[in-house]
Amino acid sequence: MKQKDIKIPEATIKRLSTYINCLERLDDKGCQVVSSELLGESCQVSPAQIRKDLSYFGEFGVRGVGYATKSLTEEIKVILGLDCIWPTVLVGVGHLGHALLNFTFFREHGYRMVAAFDSDPGKIGTEVEEGLHIQPIEKLVETASREKAAIGIVTVPASSAQSTADLLVEAGVRGILNFAPFKVRVPDNITLRNVSIVSELDNLAYLLSNKKPRRRLKKKK
Amino acid sequence: MKQKDIKIPEATIKRLSTYINCLERLDDKGCQVVSSELLGESCQVSPAQIRKDLSYFGEFGVRGVGYATKSLTEEIKVILGLDCIWPTVLVGVGHLGHALLNFTFFREHGYRMVAAFDSDPGKIGTEVEEGLHIQPIEKLVETASREKAAIGIVTVPASSAQSTADLLVEAGVRGILNFAPFKVRVPDNITLRNVSIVSELDNLAYLLSNKKPRRRLKKKK
DNA sequence: TAGATTGTTAATCGATTAACAATC
DNA sequence: TAGATTGTTAATCGATTAACAATC
Structure with a gap:
C-alpha cells in the first residue's frame, strides 16, 4: 500500500485499462478468482508486471490465493475514474x-x-x-x-x-x-x-521492412 | 553512423512518424532547412531527442547548419519503409x-x-x-x-x-x-x-480524475 | 502445516537528457 | 575565423524484471 505523490508510469495506466477488459472476459468464463499468472497469460503481460502495476494503488489480492475477479475489476475502474460518468x-x-x-x-x-x-x-x-x-x-x-x-x-x-x-x-x-x-x-x-x-501503421511498416526472414531482433516471451 | 543490431526504442519509431508530418508542414511553409531546435519546437520534442533518434540510423544533418527539410523527410520515409508500397x-x-x-x-x-x-x-x-x-x-x-x-x-x-x-x-x-x-x-x-x-479514453479519464479538482483519494485498508 | 501467491525490494534494463567535441 | 548546430558520449532518470519474505 503506497499512495504518496509517486509518479505512476503512463504504461501502467494503459495496462490497467486492458486488465479490465481481460478480467471481464475471465469473469464471463466463470473465473471468480484470478492469479497474476492467469491474468498475465490472458492479457499478455508478465505476472510481476501486473502485481507491480497494482501495487502503486494498494493491495487488492490475497496471498496464496489471488484476486477476486469482480472486485478487482471494480477497484481498477475506481483507479481509472471509470466509476463516474x-x-x-x-x-x-x-x-x-x-x-x-x-x-x-x-x-x-x-x-x-x-x-x-x-x-x-x-x-x-x-x-x-x-x-x-x-x-x-x-x-x-x-x-x-x-x-x-x-x-x-x-x-x-x-x-x-x-x-x-x-x-x-x-x-x-x-x-x-x-x-x-x-x-x-x-x-x-x-x-x-x-x-x-x-x-x-508506420510503426507496422517499419517493423515489416526491418524484419529479415531469418533475423530475430525483438522476441517477446 | 551506427546500425548494428542495436535495438531501436519503439518510442523512437513513433516519433519518426510524427517528424515526417512536421517536416512536411515546415516544408509547405517554405522552410528548406530546419534545425533540431526548430523541428523540436514544431513537433513538441526536445532537440536532443530528435538528434538522438536520427543518430540511430545515420547522419542526416550538417553541423552548424541543420537538416535539409525535403531530404530528411525522404530519409525518414526510407527508414520507416514508406518508400515502397x-x-x-x-x-x-x-x-x-x-x-x-x-x-x-x-x-x-x-x-x-x-x-x-x-x-x-x-x-x-x-x-x-x-x-x-x-x-x-x-x-x-x-x-x-x-x-x-x-x-x-x-x-x-x-x-x-x-x-x-x-x-x-x-x-x-x-x-x-x-x-x-x-x-x-x-x-x-x-x-x-x-x-x-x-x-x-481511459487514460484521459485517469488523468482527469487525478487532477486538482478531485484531489482527495483517501486509501482505506 | 505445506503449498501457493501476493506485495515489495533490489537488480537490471532501457530511454531521455545534458553536455560538449567535432565541424560546417 | 566566429557562430551555429550536429552527432555522440556520459549522466540521469524511469520502467521492468527477478527474487523472496510475508502471509493466506
Missing part, C-alpha cells in the same frame, strides 16, 4: 467520428456523449444516435458548457484541429482526445492525448 | 473500417488498399472507394493471397477479431493492425500491433 462531446462527424459515436464500449465504460458537432450544413440535425442530433460548430461553446462536457473528442481534419481544440477549451472541457493528424496545443490546465493512427 | 487489406467495414478506407493519409503514405471484406451480406459488392468493392469474408484468404497483401487491418467486433486474424495469417499477410478491443494472438513470424481506442 464523463460527459463528452465530439467534434467532426465524419466516418471516424461516426465510428466513435457508435462505439459500444463508449457507453459501457462510463462516458456519456452529450453532443456532437460538425461544420457541414448538410449534416446538421441528423440523428446519429438515439436522441443525439448533430449541431453546428457555432453552437459548440454554448452547448458544451451548458452540458458541462468534461471531455472533447476531436475527429476533424488536421487543418481545423487547432481551432476546434481552442473552442473546446473555451467551452470549459478539461480533457481533449485528438484524433486529427496534427498535434494541437492547449493551455497547461487542459489534459491532452493525441492519437495517431498513421503512426501505428 | 504496402498492399493492404481491411476486414470489417463498419464505421471505423470506413473511416480508415477513406483516410487520405493512407494513400499518401505508401499504403495501397487492395481489398476490403465484411461478413454482412447486405454490404457485399458496395463500392467503398474508387474501384474497391466489399467482398465476403469467405473470399479473404483467396483474394488477399492473390493480391499479395502484406498488411491486414482488423476493424471487426471483439468477438470475431481472433478468427479474422487467423484468416489473415492464412492468407499470408506479414503484419496485422488490430483495432478490435481484443488482444489477438498470432504466430511469432507475424508482426502485430494492437490499437486500443478505449485505452486512450
